[in-house]
Amino acid sequence: MAVTEQPRGPRLGSWLYDKLFHNYVWRSVFRSGYPDTPRNQMLAIATNVFLHLHPTRLHKTHVKITHTYCLGGITFFFFLALTVTGVMLMFYYVPGVDRAYSDIAALETNVRFGMLMRNLHRWMAHGMVITVFLHMMRVFYTGAYKPPREFNWVVGVILLVLTLLLSFTGYLLPWDQLAIWAVTVGTNMIGSAPLLGGETRYFLIGGFEVGDAALIRFYTLHVIGLPLLAAIFMAVHFWRVRRDGGLARPL
Amino acid sequence: MAVDAQAVARGDVAARPRREREQELLVWPDLVFIEFIAAVVFTVTFFVLSVALNAPLLNRANLNITPNPSKAPWYFMNLQELLLHMHPALAGVIVPTIALLLLAALPYLDRKAEGQGVYFGTPNAVKITLFSAAFAAVFTAGLILYDQGRHVNVVTNIAQHVDKDWEWPTVLAPFQNVRAIQTGWEWEIPVPEGVQVGSGEHDGELNWPQDFEHVPMPFNGTSGPDWMQWDKPDFLPGWMQALYWYDLNLNLPAFVVELLIPVALMVGLPAALLYLLRRLGWLYGVHDAAIALFTGFISVYVVLTIIGAGFRGAGQDLVLPWDVPRID
Incomplete structure (x- = not known):
């Protein structure tokens, strides 16, 4: 094809573009320009620390919304957004029986956007439990637990348990009647185990009833222990999706 | 179309052509x-939701005031039920x-490997899914209503229209609810003269339930002839004594009510579901069985959660959702 377009002289727009994206600092951050060839687009995925858990290509049926309903991805968004809102809540919250409740009450009235952050954190926590379940159902009904993805299903079950534990440990932190009695009911169930039930319950809540020790234990598990574990298993989960050949396809 | 790998190896079926690159998209x-x-x-959805709807915050935690009902978080309310x-x-x-171990296994x-990558990957999967969901939901709700004695209320209400003084007949006493086998049922069998039952006194007959509440387990160190008896293992630490097979007596009526019948139902109903699907001619192979059991599990989980969360009022009584007291 003949070249029809004549080379144009410098204009303000391209001058600005050049100054913004072709300078020394920008190039030190983003080593290449916008990926607009298939090779560069694959490299953009494979060489980016945040994107490299993706495969570089995927089957065209897999981008149909009804194939996955984005449920696994949405669950991951929940985790990220819960981390962000959770960190914000941590600035205003002290996990002690004397302070916890008044901190939450103050968060709702005295802190700008405090109520919004708490609402987001709570509704997203419920949402995450729901989407984890729906994601599990989607994977099951598409037979995606079948070979070679057996182990990733097991990792998924572990993540389901971690999600429930994350939600349950967070439930206690507002230190209101809903929190303490839900956790009392929940830990009493554990206490009824046929072997070492009472001991397990004592170990979990650090006493015979839900108090200061239980609050600090649940808080520590909620803000660092369980999220770390969940992040590790999530990394394995996503990596295995890619290593096992992307989403399941009919044989 | 799914292609059976062994059929391909035998040469019966042509292997699927290798997938073409034009079927693929770039992730970026x-x-x-x-x-x-x-x-x-x-993000937008949850910001809108969180502006509109405030998270609950009740009164400060107080272990001296027990709200009635006290409830676990909703995703554990199925266990509470x-x-x-x-x-x-x-x-x-x-x-x-x-349940979790089976799920992981x-x-x-x-x-x-057949039947993956598409929804409901076996020919009868949709039928099996719908049937299993309905089967599990109906039996779960039915069993809960039975254990709450709702059938007694219904039958009594109807019968009392005919006969004002009608009451649930004694002969049906164990069928008021599952617990009634232990608490509402009495019978005795005569014991012949000279036969020693257990070690204690008896009045010439065995009475249900009280004479069945301390059935000694074999080799428990406290019952039987002398050589089968030994001392309490005092040398062990306390928690290990609890694990030690010593002085174990079975409360048979409680065992039947709390363990035997529930386990029989939880094993028997899934088995009955599979048998029924097999008889219907829908069930072929393990994948179909997995669909039936997984669907049943989800259905039971959902029904138990809904009943636990929405239909349990003060004292964990079965009430309608608008009669569940709000706690503060």
């Missing part, structure tokens, strides 16, 4: 774009543990 930009849009929609119907160790620990039980 196609998938990354979808993920970005999903993230934006998600189970607690009302069976032994707490079974409901709170054993059933969820076994699923891909090692259903190993055939």
Whole structure:
């Protein structure tokens, strides 16, 4: 094809573009320009620390919304957004029986956007439990637990348990009647185990009833222990999706 | 179309042509774009929800004031519902543990690779799913209503229209609810003269339930002839004494009500579901069985959660959702 377009002289727009994206600092951050060839687009995925858990290509049926309903991805968004809102809540919250409740009450009235952050954190926590379940159902009904993805299903079950534990440990932190009695009911169930039930319950809540020790234990598990574990298993989960050949396809 | 690998090896069926590159998309930009849009929609949705709806905050925690009803978080309310119907160790620990282990073991039980990548990958999958969901939901709700004695209320109401003084007949006493086998049922069998039953005194007959509440277990160190008796293991630490097979007596009526019947139902009903699907001619192979059992599990989970969360009022009584007291 003949070249029809004549080379144009410098204009303000391209001058600005050049100054913004072709300078020394920008190039030190983003080593290449916008990926607009298939090779560069694959490299953009494979060489980016945040994107490299993706495969570089995927089957065209897999981008149909009804194939996955984005449920696994949405669950991951929940985790990220819960981390962000959770960190914000941590600035205003002290996990002690004397302070916890008044901190939450103050968060709702005295802190700008405090109520919004708490609402987001709570509704997203419920949402995450729901989407984890729906994601599990989607994977099951598409037979995606079948070979070679057996182990990733097991990792998924572990993540389901971690999600429930994350939600349950967070439930206690507002230190209101809903929190303490839900956790009392929940830990009493554990206490009824046929072997070492009472001991397990004592170990979990650090006493015979839900108090200061239980609050600090649940808080520590909620803000660092369980999220770390969940992040590790999530990394394995996503990596295995890619290593096992992307989403399941009919044989 | 799914192609059986062994059939391909035998040469019966042509192997599927290798997938073509034109069937594939690049993750950048196609998938990354979808993920970005999903993230934006998600963020906006939850900001709108959180502006509109405030998270609950009740009164400050107080262990001296027990709200009635006290409820676990909603995703554990199914277990709390189970607690009302069976032994707490079974409901709170054993059933969820076994359920999770079975869930994790699923891909090692259903190993055939066929039927993946599409929704409901076997010919009868949709029928099996709908049937199993309905089967599990109906039986779960039915059993809860039975254990609450709702059939007694219904029958009594109807019968009292005919005969004002009608009462639930004594002969049906054990069928008021499951617990009635232990608490509402009495019978005795005469014991012949000279036959010693157990070690204690008896009045010439065995009475249900009281004479069955301390059935000594074999070799428990306290019953039987002298050589079968030994001392309490005082040398062991306390928690190990609890594990030691010593002085164990079975409360048979409680065992039947809290363990035997629940376990029989939890094993028997899934088995009955599979048998029924087989007889209907819908069930072929392990994948179909997995669909039936997984669907049943989800259905039971949902029904128990809804009943536990929405239909349990003060004292864990079965009430309509608008009669569940609000706690503060």
